[in-house]
Amino acid sequence: MIIQEISIAGSGNMAFYLARVFKRNNILVKKIISRNIDEVKRLAKICDAEYFSIDKVRDIEETLVLAVSDTAIEEVCEQLLQKIARKKFQSLLHTAGSTSIDVLEKFTDYPGVFYPFQTLKKDEEQVSSNIPIFIETRDAAYLEAVKKIANSISSNVYEMNSEDRKYLHLAAVFACNFSNHMYTLANEICNEISVDFSVMHHLIKKTIENAVELGPDKAQTGPAARGDSVVMNDHLNLLREMGKYDDIYKKISESIQGLIGKE
Structure with a gap:
């Protein structure tokens, strides 16, 4: 399994960090999706991506990274699935530290976690390449694909289950x-x-x-x-x-x- 393209849902600190590091490391970000249209435009400009409000998205074939708050993960997934007329996403990653991978299982056959372990600010342009990233998936091939992305932006990548x-x-x-x-x-x-x-x-x-x-x-x-x-x-x-x-x-x-x- 290979992750060729990524889209990001969210427009907060985590979304800005991911947009910058993905762009810097030649990881293609296809779409930025958010309720906040002003911020989503800023984000899209950073990583040369298309941008959409949630109600304007028509399809998501690529891996979707949910850079939203813990409490918004399920709501955003449900809203997007309704808009794109799919039963499930191809693959998902959430970025929340204290939320289990289980929250994604009803939305995709390939759930995962991509958790950069750092306090972040959206206007902080220079970010260390040593930020620890904790990853988790249910599928071995998907784990290797997620690990490849993580290793491309950080020299400190760790596998960790949701409880830990x-x-x-x-x-x-x-x-x-x-x-x-x-x-x-x-x-x-x-x-x-x-x-x-x-x-x-x-x-x-x-x-x-x-x-x-x-x-x-x-x-x-x-x-x-x-x-x-x-x-x-x-x-x-x-x-x-x-x-x-x-x-x-x-x-x-x-x-x-x-x-x-x-x-």
Whole structure:
């Protein structure tokens, strides 16, 4: 089995990333399909593809990559099948981290997952070729075809089943989304004393560097890690004066101490 052409459904961050890397690596994108006609025009221009709103699509013979939200996967498939008057798609790939491959099985005999493991922005033109990509299919020949596409855009391609991928996505939420939320809280605290958040930049970069080089367990520092209850109580009093976040500070400190206690 060979994937000769691809179409992309979606117009968000993932769709823009895929359009750019497919174009850069000479993978033919035939169609871009989306409800957002302005964004779909931008996408089509990036990868020299035709563009359609969902209600204007007439046929999809190529592999369709669903670069849409987890909750929109089934809805988009159902809408497109109605428009193209087919019972099933030739082959499908979704890009969602926490959604099982099973969601595609009623729409195609060749379901698959193509999950780039990175936080993405649609206007980010330069993207690393080392972004991990996790793939899954039900068919061995289709797996090799999907793997070939993945290997052409990344040097880090892994096979992973849907259950394990849910845990991977969960870990990503802690490492990426929750950590960024902590930066938001830090920014709010800086604003309390009229200090620009830029003073935190070197600290953040060094913290990430240490976590990558040493491992997060060995890189852990701070009052909770060293059991400094005086400083921790002082911090909690400051947060109570602010009227927020003392519960978060306490829970995270307890978590740090609990993990250190297990070492």
